[in-house]
Amino acid sequence: GEDVEQSLFLSVREGDSSVINCTYTDSSSTYLYWYKQEPGAGLQLLTYIFSNMDMKQDQRLTVLLNKKDKHLSLRIADTQTGDSAIYFCAERNTGFQKLVFGTGTRLLVSP
Amino acid sequence: DTGVSQNPRHKITKRGQNVTFRCDPISEHNRLYWYRQTLGQGPEFLTYFQNEAQLEKSRLLSDRFSAERPKGSFSTLEIQRTEQGDSAMYLCASSPGLDKRETQYFGPGTRLLVL
Numbered sequence: 001g002e003d004v005e006q007s008l009f010l011s012v013r014e015g016d017s018s019v020i021n022c023t024y025t026d027s028s029s030t031y032l033y034w035y036k037q038e039p040g041a042g043l044q045l046l047t048y049i050f051s052n053m054d055m056k057q058d059q060r061l062t063v064l065l066n067k068k069d070k071h072l073s074l075r076i077a078d079t080q081t082g083d084s085a086i087y088f089c090a091e092r093n094t095g096f097q098k099l100v101f102g103t104g105t106r107l108l109v110s111p
Numbered sequence: 112d113t114g115v116s117q118n119p120r121h122k123i124t125k126r127g128q129n130v131t132f133r134c135d136p137i138s139e140h141n142r143l144y145w146y147r148q149t150l151g152q153g154p155e156f157l158t159y160f161q162n163e164a165q166l167e168k169s170r171l172l173s174d175r176f177s178a179e180r181p182k183g184s185f186s187t188l189e190i191q192r193t194e195q196g197d198s199a200m201y202l203c204a205s206s207p208g209l210d211k212r213e214t215q216y217f218g219p220g221t222r223l224l225v226l
Binding site: 088100 | 202219220
């Protein structure tokens with residue numbers, strides 16, 4: 001079945017890099033996404049990667065995909081206090097529309 | 112582009128009452144999705160529409176829940192005979208519906224509290 005797991009909490013200092021990790025179980029996962037959620041708000045799409053890619057970079061964000069280990073990571077360079085939020089990893093299979101989310105990683109950035 | 116909008120943003124109701132939520136997708140998006148998010152968890156898929164057709168439903172969507180998208184634009188989610196366990200954030204998302212590689216864009220959510 002589908003299962004997506006994330007560590008619950010990450011604390012970093014402003015200016016450092018943050019790395020948020022995610023593992024998934026479904027080998028037919030084809031599309032993988034990262035969303036950000038601020039308190040009381042909906043989800044903001046940050047970036048996504050398709051399973052035929054190993055890496056994707058978008059400004060301060062770098063996504064790495066290890067298909068063999070079913071491991072996805074999101075690196076945020078030069079982390080700012082405004083990056084403090086909950087980050088969700090999500091996967092979607094070809095032929096289906098539903099996203100399967102992890103439980104989220106709460107990122108706390110201290111000055 | 113105004114993004115996905117949801118109304119109301121907050122709803123407090125008593126157990127046993129019916130509630131209805133509305134979602135307006137991004138203009139010209141053919142696909143519309145409903146998710147439920149409980150405290151400390153990630154969103155869970157409930158159902159999705161391609162235009163006015165409801166194509167996928169989760170087993171989470173009990174017979175007390177019904178969703179409609181009558182004209183292929185806005186959608187409503189109704190919960191009948193609410194229970195305390197229905198307390199959650201109800202999130203709506205939309206996507207263009209043109210390509211298998213597309214992404215879903217979420218609205219701000221409706222937070223429901225059942226007393």
